[in-house]
Amino acid sequence: MKASANAGLNWLDRGEPELDRARDALRRVVTAGDRADALVENIRTHFRMGVRPRTYLDINDVIRGALTVVGDKLRTNRIAVRADLNERLPRIRGEQIQLQQVLVNLIGNAIDSMATGDGERLLSIKSEVHQSRYVMVSVQDTGKGLEPGTDDRIFNPMFTTKEDGMGMVLAICRSIIGAHKGEISVIPDKGPGAIFHFAVPFDPGSAS
Numbered sequence: 227m228k229a230s231a232n233a234g235l236n237w238l239d240r241g242e243p244e245l246d247r248a249r250d251a252l253r254r255v256v257t258a259g260d261r262a263d264a265l266v267e268n269i270r271t272h273f274r275m276g277v278r279p280r281t282y283l284d285i286n287d288v289i290r291g292a293l294t295v296v297g298d299k300l301r302t303n304r305i306a307v308r309a310d311l312n313e314r315l316p317r318i319r320g321e322q323i324q325l326q327q328v329l330v331n332l333i334g335n336a337i338d339s340m341a342t343g344d345g346e347r348l349l350s351i352k353s354e355v356h357q358s359r360y361v362m363v364s365v366q367d368t369g370k371g372l373e374p375g376t377d378d379r380i381f382n383p384m385f386t387t388k389e390d391g392m393g394m395v396l397a398i399c400r401s402i403i404g405a406h407k408g409e410i411s412v413i414p415d416k417g418p419g420a421i422f423h424f425a426v427p428f429d430p431g432s433a434s
Contacts, residue, residue, distance in 0.1 A: 227262070229298035230254040254298065261295060261323075282317040282429075283325070285353055285361050291322075292329035293351075299337055305347040312354050316428040318361050320406050325426075328399045328410075332365040332422050335395065339369025345418060360408070360425035367419040372412065380412060399424070 234251035237244040289311060293300075300307060333349065340347045346368045356362035372380070381400040403410045408426035 227255050227258040229302055230258060233298060233302075258295065280319045280321055283320050283322055284317055285315060285325075285363060285426075286311045286313065288322060288325050289329060289351055289353060289363065292326050292333060295326070295330050296333050296337065299334070300349065303337055303341045303347065305337060305340055305349050308348060308350045310350070310352040315353060315355065315361050316430070318406075318426050318428045320426060324402045325406070328402050328424065329363070329365070331395045331399050332424075335422075336365055336367035336369060336419075339367050339371075339419065343369060343418075356425050359427055359430070361428050362423055362425040364421055364423050366421040369419045371418055372420050381410065 230251045234248045234255070237248040237251060289309070293307065293309070333351075336349055340349075348368045350364075350366040352364040352366075354362055354364075381396045400410050403424045403426065406426045408424060410422070410424040412420055412422045
């Protein structure tokens with residue numbers, strides 16, 4: 227929301243204001259506000275009534291939605307995106323807003339990791355079948371990577387590698403994926419960066 231608002235101000239502050247682009251930026255603020263409102267209401271409902279009813283989802287649609295949410299931040303930090311999405315994946319049963327938030331969190335961490343580096347800035351996202359019963363999503367970056375010994379603690383509440391971090395983002399991701407009967411993990415990349423994976427089970431009788 228902040229990135230879109232700043233973009234709108236920049237278009238308006240030009241010698242000849244770019245009104246159409248400013249309107250587009252403000253529309254993105256409204257859309258992001260609606261998503262934030264839906265996320266907060268989703269969490270409130272979860273604690274009031276337990277797990278919300280789940281629907282059949284195409285995980286690729288969830289990925290595309292998350293990329294739309296962080297689009298301004300990707301462009302601001304000049305990060306290229308490579309998406310390798312299997313379009314023949316079976317559907318999963320899940321809560322779309324929660325799963326999208328997991329991806330937004332993972333992508334946001336990847337952006338932060340690459341934003342201060344001088345090397346290649348590439349975000350790679352992949353969807354595939356895993357172990358014949360899961361749909362797996364991988365989020366890979368070319369950032370500074372993980373400090374040695376942190377990969378087994380990084381999902382713990384209150385553990386953070388950021389100076390201004392609270393250590394809750396990845397813990398929330400693990401909680402959401404666990405509620406979907408899935409697993410989330412991280413491995414250091416062979417080069418710079420890290421790769422986060424999460425996998426959730428699918429209904430063998432479903433079709434994408």
